[in-house]
Amino acid sequence: MRRAALVLSTALLGAALVAAQGPARQGGGGWRGRGTQIQPGEECPPGTTLVRVGQCQAPESPPPSIVDYRPKSTLVVEEHPVPKAKFPVVDIHSHTGPTPQTLDRLITEMDALNIRVLNNLSGGSGSELKQRVDYIRSTKYADRFTVFANGLDGFRDVEAGYGWKAAAQLGADVRNGAIGFKIFKQTGMDTLKKDGSRLKINDPELAPIWDTAARLNIPVIIHTGEPEEFFHQPDMHNERWLELALFPDRRQYLNKITFEELNTERNDLFRKHPKTRFISAHFGWHANNLGLAAKLLESSPNVVLELAAILYDLGRQPRAAHDFFVKYQDRVLFGKDTYAPTEFPYYWRVLETKDEYFDYYRDYHAFWKLYGMELPDSVLRKLYYQNALRVTPGLPQSGWPR
Numbered sequence: 001m002r003r004a005a006l007v008l009s010t011a012l013l014g015a016a017l018v019a020a021q022g023p024a025r026q027g028g029g030g031w032r033g034r035g036t037q038i039q040p041g042e043e044c045p046p047g048t049t050l051v052r053v054g055q056c057q058a059p060e061s062p063p064p065s066i067v068d069y070r071p072k073s074t075l076v077v078e079e080h081p082v083p084k085a086k087f088p089v090v091d092i093h094s095h096t097g098p099t100p101q102t103l104d105r106l107i108t109e110m111d112a113l114n115i116r117v118l119n120n121l122s123g124g125s126g127s128e129l130k131q132r133v134d135y136i137r138s139t140k141y142a143d144r145f146t147v148f149a150n151g152l153d154g155f156r157d158v159e160a161g162y163g164w165k166a167a168a169q170l171g172a173d174v175r176n177g178a179i180g181f182k183i184f185k186q187t188g189m190d191t192l193k194k195d196g197s198r199l200k201i202n203d204p205e206l207a208p209i210w211d212t213a214a215r216l217n218i219p220v221i222i223h224t225g226e227p228e229e230f231f232h233q234p235d236m237h238n239e240r241w242l243e244l245a246l247f248p249d250r251r252q253y254l255n256k257i258t259f260e261e262l263n264t265e266r267n268d269l270f271r272k273h274p275k276t277r278f279i280s281a282h283f284g285w286h287a288n289n290l291g292l293a294a295k296l297l298e299s300s301p302n303v304v305l306e307l308a309a310i311l312y313d314l315g316r317q318p319r320a321a322h323d324f325f326v327k328y329q330d331r332v333l334f335g336k337d338t339y340a341p342t343e344f345p346y347y348w349r350v351l352e353t354k355d356e357y358f359d360y361y362r363d364y365h366a367f368w369k370l371y372g373m374e375l376p377d378s379v380l381r382k383l384y385y386q387n388a389l390r391v392t393p394g395l396p397q398s399g400w401p402r
Contacts, residue, residue, distance in 0.1 A: 046236060066242055066367075073369075077356045080372075082348035087381050088116035090388035090395060093221065093281060093308040093335025095122045097132055098145055107141055109341045116144070116385065117395060118339070121182040121221060123147030125173055133177030143396040148180040148221065149173035151209070155187045158205055159194040167208035174216050179394025180279075181213050183222040188265060189257060198257070202269040214275040219391050221279040221306070222269075225262040226252050228285060243364045259285075270300040277391055278303045279333060287313035290324045297331050304391055307347075308335035312360050315350045315370030322373040329379045333388050351375050351383070 036048055036056040044056035051057045063069075097120035098106055110118060123129045129149055136145045152166040170181060188201030201224060213220050225231075229240040230252040238244070244251055252259075263284075270278055280303055286293035287310035297303060305328075307314065314321040325332060336344060343361050353372035360366045375383070381401070389395050 070363075073357065075357055079358065080349070080353045080355050081345060082352050083345050084112065085114040085344075085348050085384060086352055086377070087384045088114055088400060089334055089384045090117045090119065090392075091115055091336050091339075092119050092279065092333045092388050092392065093306050093337050094118050094120055094339050095337070096120060096339035097122075097147060098136065098139065098141070100135075103139060103141065107144065110144065113341060113344050115344070116400075117388075118145055119179075119392075119395075120145065120147045121150075123149050123173075123178055123182070125149050125151060125169055129173050129178055130176040137177070143399070146179050146392075146395060147177065148182040149178035150182050150184070154184075155191050155199060155206075157194040158191075158199050158203070160205065163205045163208040166206070167212040170209060170212050171216065174218060178218070180218045180392055181209070181220045183220060183224075185223040185225065188224055189252075189262060190255065200265050201262075202265045202272065207273070210269070210273040210276045214273065214277075217393055219277040219279050221281050222266065223281040224266040225259055225285055226250060228259050228288065231259040239367075242367070246364055267296065267300065270296075270303050274300075274302050276302060279391065280305050281335070282306070282308055282337075283310045283313075285310075290317070290320055294324065294328070297328055304331045304333055304387065306333040306335035308337035309365075311347055311350055312366035312368070312370070314373065315360065316366070316368050318350075318354075318371040318373045322375060325373065325375055325379055325383065329382050330387060332383055333391065334384050346370070351380065 036045055037054055038044060038056055040054070044050050047063075048056035048058045096106070096118060106118070110116075120132070123132055129147060132147050136142055136147075149170060152162070152169045155166075170178075183201070187199065189198075191199045193199045193203075201222070210220065227240060229238050230244065230250050232238055233253055234241045234244040234251070266280075266284075278300070280296070283293060283305045284296055286296060287307070293305065297305070334347075336347065346361050349355060349358070350370055350372055352375065354374040355372040357369040357371065360368070360370050385400060389397060389400070
């Protein structure tokens with residue numbers, strides 16, 4: 001039903017754009033192109049495309065919807081699929097953990113992919129977290145799974161004294177086996193304090209949590225905001241139009257907060273707590289702007305990035321991404337987010353090969369193709385496991401390649 005509605009809406013949108021150029025249909029069912037003159041530097045009007053300098057023209061056929069247009073490339077290039085990572089991997093950003101029903105399957109899949117440790121960021125807190133850790137420790141695969149704690153009551157109804165209570169809970173969770181702390185994206189974006197105001201991620205009331213993480217020598221992985229385009233209107237120039245059309249809860253442009261405000265508050269938090277190690281999830285949502293990502297790392301020595309759910313940005317700028325990863329090879333961790341065994345090989349291929357023009361696995365994330373970065377082995381080792389072992393001391397420290 002949702003797909004049908006989306007196809008209809010996109011088809012109507014396309015038809016409306018063409019119709020806006022004036023009557024075009026002629027006998028025989030074809031569409032007659034309509035030419036439009038433009039000045040240098042101007043954009044073609046909606047429903048037309050540039051066919052020569054200074055002239056735009058509407059197509060002779062109705063345009064397909066964005067969800068139906070899947071052109072098949074005629075490009076013939078070498079292909080080097082990578083089903084298994086070259087070195088053992090710590091997936092620092094997962095939301096999957098073992099159960100008695102899934103344990104054997106997970107281990108089989110992880111071995112095939114060369115994922116040594118799967119770190120569950122949805123570890124919960126209190127008795128829930130303890131149950132997860134106790135189960136992991138009861139299996140023969142206790143060194144393959146780890147968990148991060150999630151805080152007290154999801155940061156709801158924060159008021160005076162909350163920070164110290166949350167810090168005490170974090171201490172208990174670490175004693176029960178948590179090796180880090182995860183901040184979900186709602187915190188700082190749309191979570192409200194008890195007085196009804198927005199809870200900012202740099203609110204002084206939360207300071208005891210970050211100080212406790214530093215004292216306990218655990219990292220804090222923080223997901224702030226969403227991709228930049230989610231904060232912009234989904235017009236014809238928004239490259240995430242399809243995703244915004246599919247998922248209403250991602251339409252951050254409807255909220256009062258901006259992308260820039262969220263980043264300013266997050267960066268202020270990083271600066272105010274220099275002794276706390278922060279992992280900025282999803283590359284800080286700066287993978288589309290590596291200059292901004294570099295600025296973040298340069299200004300905050302206590303911050304590292306992880307690359308969950310931003311492969312589409314790295315793969316469309318392979319040379320710039322290669323140079324960034326080489327320069328900041330000590331500051332990036334591997335993370336995937338959604339656990340899907342068929343999707344990991346796309347990461348290995350982008351990171352390890354120099355392949356050209358191959359598909360991404362979700363067209364609503366990216367309608368463009370990917371290219372390989374061909375990272376050196378020394379950088380791959382750091383990205384896949386060495387940096388994670390340094391940043392997260394609670395990970396298994398033995399059994400890794402020397």
